[in-house]
Amino acid sequence: GQADPGSLAPYARYYYKRFVSLIVPYLLYAGGMGFVAYLVIDHRSVGGAVSGTLFDLFSGYDDSVYWFVFMLAGFVLATPFLAAMMRTIGRSGAWLLVGLAAAVAAAEHICDLVGYPLTFLQSFPWRGLLIYYLLGFVLEYYPPSARIRRGVYALAPFALAWTVATPYLFAGQQMQVGRTLTVAFAMVVMATFLFFRYDVHITSARVRKAIIWLAGYSYTIYLVHSPLSKVLIGPRIPVPTDGWSYAGISVLMFGATLLAALLFAVIADTVVLKPVQRLL
Template identity: 30%
Template sequence: MAQTRIFGYDLVRAVAMFFVVAVHCRVVVDTGTTVGLLWFIACGTVFLSGNALFFIMSGKFNLRERDGEGALKGFYRSKARNILVPVLVYFAIRSVFDLRGDLQSVGQVASYFVHGTLSDFAGTEYWFVFTLCGFLLVAPFLARMFAHMPDSEAKAFIGIGIGFNAVLTVLDNMGIGFSWSYLFSGFAFAFCLGVLIDRFGGNSRVRKALKLLALVCFFVNVAVQYAGFSTYAVEVSPLYTVMAVGIYVALLDLGEKIPRFRLVSFVAKHSFGIYLCHMMVLYAIQPFFMFDQGISTIAVHGLFAVVVFAASTVLAWLIDSTAVKGAKALFDAVANRIAPNKAA
């Protein structure tokens, strides 16, 4: 039986995906003016929260304790089918796209695909895939840890993560080296927050406070970046993390109040595909939007983001409905022959 989709999470996925597209479309903004520079920084501050939003939601749905015979195998099988298979399909398409001007042979594409899948694509917007898959590998084990963690320890975990990232951010922006490490550094902390927000964010007062803090953190983050303190500002800075959590909570609450829009759920359903193909769309049409300078490029940015987002949604739907669907069917056939799915 198919599970009913919760619209609030669809809204988070759709908005976060638009954020990801919009932040990459900033390339058309003229930062030579004060207004343009402020727009570039402000947009980056908001839109780059899309990274944290996706990691938070991934933690929310993957850091759940699963019991029963075959639970671990079923988890990895599900992730291979729904994450790895689409990734490989889109990586193959991206390989052809990148070589389009010098495409010579199938072997050339295969070599490019293999090297990209193993390493090279990690230097592109696909870094998210490489990071997420690492988190998913350990998710079942972390899930047990968080499921049996007392509230006092969970609060300490949050405090340590915020504190470590605060020290790292402040010292690096002061030009002081800081080489101490933390296991849950980078977006690993945001991934873990996904399961802790439900635990501590159910209270209406807490949620209101998080929304207000998100607004405050946004303005402070823009100000410090404009002043030149930009290292980790949109990655692990506590200002960024708290803002992202506030946006996440605000979108979930909004999803409970507004009507269910089919378009939002459609975008959410294909959000992973949109992410995997949007830069190909952007590269293809960017030359048509590089025709202006000055403050007017702000309007061009908005139009560019909408066009890329719409075109990427259509392209993702086409690829998901054909190549990805076929690859998943092949995966199911092979996997069922090797190890029948008892839950099917």
């Protein structure tokens, strides 16, 4: 017979598959990586490393390795309901939702600039990522027209150039720099996604195989890129002196971090993550 449309079995399978085979192993993986980092990098005792790892787990500190796992868990939890909502509200409603999220982010930013921070919004740790999460759904379910995509492609190089100018336009304003860079990078990422999703069709089997192989390590790369760049690579990169050196050093930093994270991911996933996933 046909499956009961009101059954919770599909949701149970979805959450079991993702939480047991994805979230739990990454949680253990992140905890182990944080523990080793406290021992090796911070030179803490075993007890100090344990306390630091537990503090990261329960504090929600946004620069800990756990934060990425919790963020993924939240997105996994919301995806079935958000996907259904996107289909229900249609194209106009979905883009309106993205617009509202962008308006809230802009209002928070403007209020910060004039000295009236919206503290009730600042208590929501993932507010900065919400618009990008919604945007990802909308771009997948309701892609923009070819004309709009070409407009995004035209703006992307300017957004990339803006990342070079931002640290000098807002010198000493780290929060302003961070937010401006986030918006600029979002434009570049959106253009890249649209270009390869809708306007480029890869026919080479080798290229597709390479992309699939790299995608298998993508989340581990995402998980470790921040501590690697800040602790191991960043201190060894020269300080930029002008816009051009900033651009060159940014490219160097990106390449070095990507290669280091990929090497780490290949070794660590083979030794740690995949055996844990097989056990679960």
